[in-house]
Amino acid sequence: MTILESRPNARSAFGAPAGTAAAPPKPGRLVDLFEYGLDSPICLTWELTYACNLSCVHCLSSSGRRDPRELTTDECKAVIDELERMQVFYVNIGGGEPTVRPDFWELVDYASEHHVGVKFSTNGVKITPEVAQRLVDSDYVDVQISLDGATAEVNDHVRGPGSYDTAMRAMQNLFDAGFENFKISVVCTRQNLPQLDEFKAIADKYKAQLRLTRLRPSGRGADVWEELHPLASQQRGLYDWLVAHGDNVLTGDSFFHLSAYGEALPGLNLCGAGRVVCLIDPVGDVYACPFAIHDDFLAGNVRSEGGFQQVWRHSDLFQKLRTPQTGGACTSCGFFDTCRGGCMAAKFFTGLPLDGPDPECVRGFGEDALTKRKEVDSIPKPDGDHSHRIPREPRSAGSRPVSLTLSLRRPESPPVSACEDNPLAGFRP
Amino acid sequence: MVTLDLDTAWDLHPQVSVRPEPFGALLYHFGTRKLSFLKDRTLLSVVQSLSAAPSARDACTGAGISAADLPRYQQALGTLLASSMLVERAS
Numbered sequence: 001m002t003i004l005e006s007r008p009n010a011r012s013a014f015g016a017p018a019g020t021a022a023a024p025p026k027p028g029r030l031v032d033l034f035e036y037g038l039d040s041p042i043c044l045t046w047e048l049t050y051a052c053n054l055s056c057v058h059c060l061s062s063s064g065r066r067d068p069r070e071l072t073t074d075e076c077k078a079v080i081d082e083l084e085r086m087q088v089f090y091v092n093i094g095g096g097e098p099t100v101r102p103d104f105w106e107l108v109d110y111a112s113e114h115h116v117g118v119k120f121s122t123n124g125v126k127i128t129p130e131v132a133q134r135l136v137d138s139d140y141v142d143v144q145i146s147l148d149g150a151t152a153e154v155n156d157h158v159r160g161p162g163s164y165d166t167a168m169r170a171m172q173n174l175f176d177a178g179f180e181n182f183k184i185s186v187v188c189t190r191q192n193l194p195q196l197d198e199f200k201a202i203a204d205k206y207k208a209q210l211r212l213t214r215l216r217p218s219g220r221g222a223d224v225w226e227e228l229h230p231l232a233s234q235q236r237g238l239y240d241w242l243v244a245h246g247d248n249v250l251t252g253d254s255f256f257h258l259s260a261y262g263e264a265l266p267g268l269n270l271c272g273a274g275r276v277v278c279l280i281d282p283v284g285d286v287y288a289c290p291f292a293i294h295d296d297f298l299a300g301n302v303r304s305e306g307g308f309q310q311v312w313r314h315s316d317l318f319q320k321l322r323t324p325q326t327g328g329a330c331t332s333c334g335f336f337d338t339c340r341g342g343c344m345a346a347k348f349f350t351g352l353p354l355d356g357p358d359p360e361c362v363r364g365f366g367e368d369a370l371t372k373r374k375e376v377d378s379i380p381k382p383d384g385d386h387s388h389r390i391p392r393e394p395r396s397a398g399s400r401p402v403s404l405t406l407s408l409r410r411p412e413s414p415p416v417s418a419c420e421d422n423p424l425a426g427f428r429p
Numbered sequence: 430m431v432t433l434d435l436d437t438a439w440d441l442h443p444q445v446s447v448r449p450e451p452f453g454a455l456l457y458h459f460g461t462r463k464l465s466f467l468k469d470r471t472l473l474s475v476v477q478s479l480s481a482a483p484s485a486r487d488a489c490t491g492a493g494i495s496a497a498d499l500p501r502y503q504q505a506l507g508t509l510l511a512s513s514m515l516v517e518r519a520s
């Protein structure tokens with residue numbers, strides 16, 4: 001399950017463990033109820049654009065270039081109207097970099113007026129002091145700054161040169177404006193896990209809340225997962241750190257596969273894809289989960305008849321996902337009840353069976369499965385690559401300036417004029 | 430544990446929205462940005478009738494809750510009060 005920041009176990013009225021409540025209306029744990037899906041999503045991610053000023057190597061949506069078929073302002077407003085009718089209380093807006101859409105603030109205001117709260121994720125590029133002030137004045141808007149290293153060196157390695165400074169400047173602006181409790185969102189990697197305490201210190205300094213999430217092999221993340229995903233030896237430390245910090249650190253409930261180390265982590269231990277979670281992408285396609293941009297998890301499009309509500313409530317895919325999960329190879333595992341075999345998207349994009357162990361199964365079954373899996377070229381590839389066509393400068397440390405050799409060659413004929421209409425102009429066989 | 434006074438009049442916090450679901454309902458507080466879940470349709474009727482009932486006890490009786498079940502519902506309402514979902518109302 002991803003991004004659900006609530007703590008249903010702690011806050012549900014009648015949240016007693018299954019079986020302790022005697023007599024009348026029964027029910028058990030929320031996870032068991034949620035397996036059958038809800039009338040409206042709880043955790044809806046809406047990516048407004050694939051355009052982005054950065055080229056993070058692990059981008060879950062392979063963003064970079066704007067898709068010309070992007071939903072128009074009016075279409076976006078129609079989606080918001082629908083979300084209001086369906087009582088989707090808030091959306092997580094992302095991208096790409098959502099703030100680069102020229103109508104971004106218009107849409108945020110429109111959502112607020114229609115009782116749809118917004119939490120948007122940004123790399124900070126547009127969070128000027130003026131914008132920060134505006135955000136403080138709004139009750140309905142929450143901000144999440146992405147940061148993947150507590151130092152520029154670690155952060156910029158994955159997010160690109162200058163991105164650390166951009167994020168820090170945005171945080172300073174929010175802090176100066178008095179925006180308390182904004183989120184700092186960190187995707188945990190092999191390189192930044194040793195910095196957890198430093199991340200916490202940054203969050204405390206800016207009166208922000210730290211949010212840690214799991215790296216998944218989605219989008220461009222599929223290309224770098226082997227290099228960036230935490231080592232088995234680091235997972236235990238992460239689990240202990242999360243247990244020690246409890247409710248003070250948000251996780252989007254994304255680490256439930258670590259529950260097998262001991263007590264379950266707070267939150268909802270369940271893959272919510274298509275049940276309580278979904279994604280609307282910039283062109284209106286509805287996927288089961290933001291980490292599952294692939295045809296196999298495409299349920300429909302908001303532009304089709306019946307709109308989002310029809311897709312959410314009646315699409316074949318979502319109906320299929322709303323059945324109790326079977327454990328496959330995990331069934332005999334004593335931790336299945338809390339771990340649930342981990343993340344569907346992580347399994348899918350590493351070529352593992354969906355009803356078996358997670359690639360990062362803490363008992364090591366995932367690693368075994370990875371070594372035994374089918375040929376590498378049959379692993380599904382994420383759909384919809386919107387990456388910038390010109391790759392960003394190399395990431396390797398110690399990259400050197402490129403030396404150019406200037407040659408002096410005299411043109412044999414005058415340069416071809418820009419107005420030349422002969423298609424073979426300048427061509428010398 | 431917050432104990433809710435059954436003989437007082439209560440209402441939902443003005444910033445709280447209720448969304449019925451097959452299993453019960455979802456409550457969202459726009460001020461605290463917190464969700465709560467009602468895992469029971471009877472509890473939902475109680476919550477929905479609070480604003481018109483002279484007291485929480487009346488709301489519970491109106492929803493058909495027996496004396497034996499009352500403590501459970503009182504406790505559930507207490508949980509909602511603790512997360513600022515309910516406010517006292519002048520009856």
Ligand code: SF4
Nearest residue numbers: 001271273289343345
């Ligand atoms: S596929 Fe993974 S990220 Fe998506 S809802 Fe399921 S567990 Fe969460």
Ligand code: SF4
Nearest residue numbers: 330333339357358361
């Ligand atoms: S075997 Fe399956 S259920 Fe058990 S810990 Fe591994 S992934 Fe989780």
